[in-house]
Amino acid sequence: MEKVVDPKIYFRTAIALLLLLAATWMIAYINLGLFNLIAALAIAITKAIVIALFFMHIKGSSRLLHLAAIAGVMWLLILISLTLSDFLTRGWTQ
Amino acid sequence: MTGLHAIHVTVGIGILLVLALLAWRNTFSNGNHNTIEIAGLYWHFVDIVWCFLFPLLYLVGHR
Numbered sequence: 001m002e003k004v005v006d007p008k009i010y011f012r013t014a015i016a017l018l019l020l021l022a023a024t025w026m027i028a029y030i031n032l033g034l035f036n037l038i039a040a041l042a043i044a045i046t047k048a049i050v051i052a053l054f055f056m057h058i059k060g061s062s063r064l065l066h067l068a069a070i071a072g073v074m075w076l077l078i079l080i081s082l083t084l085s086d087f088l089t090r091g092w093t094q
Numbered sequence: 095m096t097g098l099h100a101i102h103v104t105v106g107i108g109i110l111l112v113l114a115l116l117a118w119r120n121t122f123s124n125g126n127h128n129t130i131e132i133a134g135l136y137w138h139f140v141d142i143v144w145c146f147l148f149p150l151l152y153l154v155g156h157r
Contacts, residue, residue, distance in 0.1 A: 028153035040149035047145040055138045057131075 005057070013054040020047050099147055102140045109133050 024043045028036065053059040058069055113133050116122065122130060 024149050024153060028149070037154050040154050041146075044146045044149055048142045051138050051142050051145070055141070056135055 005054075005060070009054055013050060016050055017047055020050070095147060096151060099140070099143060102143070106137050106140050109136065 020043050024040055027039045027043075030036075032039065052069065056069075058066065110133070113130060116129065
């Protein structure tokens with residue numbers, strides 16, 4: 001059984017996510033070129049980690065669950081890199 | 095991608111409605127809350143997808 005989590009943690013997590021959303025939104029109005037994409041993805045990754053740790057109870061769970069979660073992320077990265085390695089190298093067909 | 099996400103959200107709302115019905119019938123207790131835990135995992139998975147989709151679809155490359 002997992003530990004009982006204080007409801008305050010959920011409110012704080014939600015507020016942190018709303019602040020990160022505001023940050024994404026404001027950065028989108030500044031023209032930074034390629035850095036716009038990098039900043040948006042960096043904030044999205046931060047939000048995903050916050051959600052996984054607090055909403056999905058990864059923080060405070062067993063090491064086996066940590067391993068399972070990391071394995072899921074690694075598999076997703078393999079799928080994305082295989083897809084992109086095809087998609088991004090198709091310029092020669094034109 | 096938005097369409098696929100919409101399907102996930104619709105399924106999630108359905109799951110939340112079932113959870114609300116079960117909670118209304120006093121199904122859950124200190125020892126019986128795995129259903130809520132798993133439904134929460136699914137809902138937050140959809141949540142994480144939206145964290146990436148929202149800026150990519152609506153913010154990046156629209157200036």
